[in-house]
Amino acid sequence: MTRFLYFGLFLLVANNLAADATARTADPALWGRDGHKAICLMAWWDMKPETRSAVRSLLATNRAFDRFMESCLWADQVRGSDPAYDRYTTAHYVNLPRDATSFNLERDCGDTFCAVEAVTESLAVLENSDSPPKARLNALKFLAHFAGDLHQPMHAGYAFDRGGNDTAVTAFGEPSNLHRVWDSVLIERSWASWVDMASHLYFDITDADREAWDSLNPARWAEESHAILRETAYDFGAHGEVDEDYRAKNITIIETRMQMAAIRLARLLDAALATG
Template identity: 40%
Template structure:
């Protein structure tokens, strides 16, 4: 275990040096895993429709397109999309009320509804539908990162300073990239293996419920497992949450495929 711990610390150090703190959910590789799993679970006809839309905006794959909504954050013309990556919910939240929970600037749940609608609107331009597809794939991934339904007062964990294996970070960024860095090596290989491991029973169960139900899952995970009074986190925290984080990526892929299918097939 000591050797494994040292290996993980070295891998984590590489990740931390390579990427400055940001507020992107799951990091690039996490979103690529969600996008690749979604592609795997699309019906062949829907996959062709997706590929045509992505070709129209020069995106090579759904995996890469799933990172687009973070890549455009440096473009001022997309500043309006910044509040759509998250929804702040109180600890005692009992269910989604749009008027109460979603500010006028928008929120994650409203964004998913909006872009699923644009994707399915055959009167919309090809570019609008392609962007809706990329937003939808990304935001479903965001929804499954528990800290993206975190508390308003700490900005979803961004203001909760912790150390992880001795490295300074914050709780949001820990869940975005540092936690997944422990179990995702090559994202392509990881997604391929995950697709083989997800059972038909799991897929059927994960496709049930509503977007609000999926948000409730993240809310429970955030307050039951992610938030902690401890400031020095390491192996115990990682091992306790590794499988939970992995499952959220898997669920995000299955559910992104479901919403894309519904939009493009009109069901």
């Protein structure tokens, strides 16, 4: 299927998404609202038609969300709202040691329900057609969100600063922290809207990219993110300045990670939900 076919799909939905495109939030939600919705919109475009149909059917079991992109924010929205979801509080990230080059389940998750485990568990529930409809719907929403989180380098970070949340920086003259910079600040400095970002990033993805990004192993995603974090994330000014040079160096990394998350999420959902 060519990207031109998807362009027609983009034009069809763009008007319905226009109001969302201009919405901003001061809350630095994980990957940011814009990042998560862009990832899920790209995944929506890339998944098989029968997968989209299955996703629509699952969403129809609970009318809280009309669109897949909105449902991808749900895992943030339920944090602290219901004791039934307390175990997912730690599922948005995984902490690795500074010198780690590979993921180790016992070392990096231990008794904590981490993002790698959350993706694996959610996928198992989703692909089991005998799972209750509510459980499958929740699994869809968790999977879409946590797959995105694992591709954000600060979500495979260090425990000592809580994935950059405790590393204070001055981002373009404003007080911030390193986690928020990677969640939303660099994206907001680079794109006018999340729909514009999603469309441009999606139509830049090649078949060669899809082949190169064929890993559906969440442990591998964590390793990739951690390697990026070690190499570049903490390379800011001596006094904690995040400036245009830092943005220019890292925005392409962020964009590529979003593209990878979208393609991998689409393939996971195809495997779990497509019948043909």
